Amino acid sequence: MRRAPAVAAVLLFFLGPLAWQALTSVWPEAELTRPLPSRLTLASYAGLGVPFARAVLNSILVAAGTTALCLSVGAAAGFAVARLEFPGRRFLLGGALAISMFPPIATVSPLYLALRSVGLRDTLAGLVLPYATFALPLTLWLLASFFRQLPDELYRAARVDGCTPWQAFVRVFLPLSWPALATSAILVFIFSWNELLYALTFISTPAKRTVPVAIALFAGEHVEPWGQIAAASTVAVLPLVVLTLLFQRRIVAGLTAGAVKE
Amino acid sequence: MNARRQAAVLAAPAAALLAGIAVVPVLAAAWLSLHRSILVFHEQRFIGLSNFRFLLGDGRFWSALSTTAYFTAVAVFAELALGLPLAVLLHRGGGLLRAAVLLPWAVPTAVSARLWAWLFNADYGLLHRLAPGVDWLASPRTALHAAILVDVWKTTPFVALLLLAGLQAIPQDVLKAARVDGAGPARTFFSVTLPLLRPSILLAALFRSLDAFRVFDAIYVLTEGGPANATETLSIYAYKTLMRSGDFGYGSTLAVAIFACVVAIGLSWLRVLGRER
Numbered sequence: 001m002r003r004a005p006a007v008a009a010v011l012l013f014f015l016g017p018l019a020w021q022a023l024t025s026v027w028p029e030a031e032l033t034r035p036l037p038s039r040l041t042l043a044s045y046a047g048l049g050v051p052f053a054r055a056v057l058n059s060i061l062v063a064a065g066t067t068a069l070c071l072s073v074g075a076a077a078g079f080a081v082a083r084l085e086f087p088g089r090r091f092l093l094g095g096a097l098a099i100s101m102f103p104p105i106a107t108v109s110p111l112y113l114a115l116r117s118v119g120l121r122d123t124l125a126g127l128v129l130p131y132a133t134f135a136l137p138l139t140l141w142l143l144a145s146f147f148r149q150l151p152d153e154l155y156r157a158a159r160v161d162g163c164t165p166w167q168a169f170v171r172v173f174l175p176l177s178w179p180a181l182a183t184s185a186i187l188v189f190i191f192s193w194n195e196l197l198y199a200l201t202f203i204s205t206p207a208k209r210t211v212p213v214a215i216a217l218f219a220g221e222h223v224e225p226w227g228q229i230a231a232a233s234t235v236a237v238l239p240l241v242v243l244t245l246l247f248q249r250r251i252v253a254g255l256t257a258g259a260v261k262e
Numbered sequence: 263m264n265a266r267r268q269a270a271v272l273a274a275p276a277a278a279l280l281a282g283i284a285v286v287p288v289l290a291a292a293w294l295s296l297h298r299s300i301l302v303f304h305e306q307r308f309i310g311l312s313n314f315r316f317l318l319g320d321g322r323f324w325s326a327l328s329t330t331a332y333f334t335a336v337a338v339f340a341e342l343a344l345g346l347p348l349a350v351l352l353h354r355g356g357g358l359l360r361a362a363v364l365l366p367w368a369v370p371t372a373v374s375a376r377l378w379a380w381l382f383n384a385d386y387g388l389l390h391r392l393a394p395g396v397d398w399l400a401s402p403r404t405a406l407h408a409a410i411l412v413d414v415w416k417t418t419p420f421v422a423l424l425l426l427a428g429l430q431a432i433p434q435d436v437l438k439a440a441r442v443d444g445a446g447p448a449r450t451f452f453s454v455t456l457p458l459l460r461p462s463i464l465l466a467a468l469f470r471s472l473d474a475f476r477v478f479d480a481i482y483v484l485t486e487g488g489p490a491n492a493t494e495t496l497s498i499y500a501y502k503t504l505m506r507s508g509d510f511g512y513g514s515t516l517a518v519a520i521f522a523c524v525v526a527i528g529l530s531w532l533r534v535l536g537r538e539r
Contacts, residue, residue, distance in 0.1 A: 077276030
């Protein structure tokens with residue numbers, strides 16, 4: 001396989017559509033029928049206005065909430081699974097892995113009824129809990145495997161020095177675990193930012209829509225506003241471009257962590 | 263408090279959360295599937311297995327099942343077939359190429375579907391300009407393949423990264439030994455690398471087929487299951503039954519059927535993987 005043409009083909013296929021979308025977003029709406037734009041404009045971005053800004057804010061809130069919940073709960077459980085003995089220890093990791101494979105549609109109907117009965121349907125807080133179905137297993141696995149890689153002596157030394165398991169976790173292990181916490185946080189943020197089905201099902205007020213829902217339901221009065229859709233998509237992709245460029249190694253390591261060890 | 267109990271306390275919130283948002287809801291869906299339950303009528307009545315009897319005779323269910331199976335089989339096969347050469351390319355290439363390839367994976371599926379819908383657009387989409395005459399999303403024959411293309415674009419990078427991790431785990435000595443024994447690059451790849459990569463390939467196939475089988479986002483945004491239900495997968499059918507018709511009983515029956523299919527797919531891949539060891 002000759003390298004240069006192959007690399008060019010790969011870049012064209014994977015980045016071409018994104019580049020075309022970015023170009024469409026600055027393409028004057030009236031000129032979309034022409035082969036190329038005669039001038040560039042930010043009108044499509046300006047046209048997005050407050051509703052889409054709300055969606056961005058909603059998405060940030062939900063993703064941040066999910067990340068905070070799953071990291072705090074997942075780090076404690078990951079430490080317990082990696083370092084301590086308790087009944088059901090193996091079951092927790094295996095169960096979490098199985099749960100991460102559940103199709104979300106399988107749990108939508110009872111979750112909808114449950115969220116409605118506690119008044120959390122159509123709220124952003126009500127999205128954080130269901131999002132833990134995919135975010136928590138990931139955090140648990142990444143942190144458990146990180147804590148396992150730390151030397152045994154560390155835990156024993158902490159216990160000899162008089163730490164309870166809880167203190168060993170909070171004072172010794174948690175401060176060391178920031179690389180795994182960072183990887184989990186990035187992945188959980190990306191997955192939450194991208195989620196569609198739960199947000200589409202549980203949120204009905206337009207002002208509470210997240211970015212993927214806003215983009216999926218984007219509709220004009222008569223014709224599809226392709227320029228604005230492209231602008232909204234570009235805004236949705238921007239934080240992901242920054243994250244992938246900055247944390248590429250971390251993301252790849254986190255995604256393939258389970259696969260290498262098998 | 264003794265150490266064992268402290269450990270249980272540390273693990274309890276995660277266990278309770280997973281049970282509450284995943285295990286209990288799956289059981290609750292099974293319970294709901296035994297009811298006639300129309301949300302707007304506040305009606306809920308136990309009807310035993312009637313919904314499942316209806317399911318067996320429901321042509322729309324069988325058609326959605328075959329659409330989903332076709333989508334899964336073709337998409338996963340294409341992603342593996344393209345992911346393998348891509349992994350080899352990434353194995354030699356630098357970090358920038360890897361970051362470029364990672365980007366489609368990170369893009370929300372709703373966005374990637376919109377992006378491709380624009381490329382497919384019958385009036386002035388880019389693909390239409392390059393190959394006029396094909397209305398990708400309006401014809402039942404091409405619409406499902408358009409959805410498969412979106413899935414391939416978005417997840418081939420993930421497959422390639424899994425395979426790349428497998429490639430990197432192959433010891434250099436083995437490859438060197440093959441070269442010393444006189445094997446050319448092609449022979450080394452097919453007789454040494456590929457067999458050693460088998461577990462990674464199977465694992466990628468396992469992850470991807472479970473994920474592809476629950477496909478929702480791409481099809482919902484591209485076609486909403488149309489034209490004429492040609493792209494209606496099981497998740498789309500269940501979603502419409504639950505949220506558009508408000509039929510929580512039969513919708514839950516469909517959800518249970520999807521769950522059963524996913525468990526069956528997962529277990530059969532695990533059997534194949536288990537035999538490898």
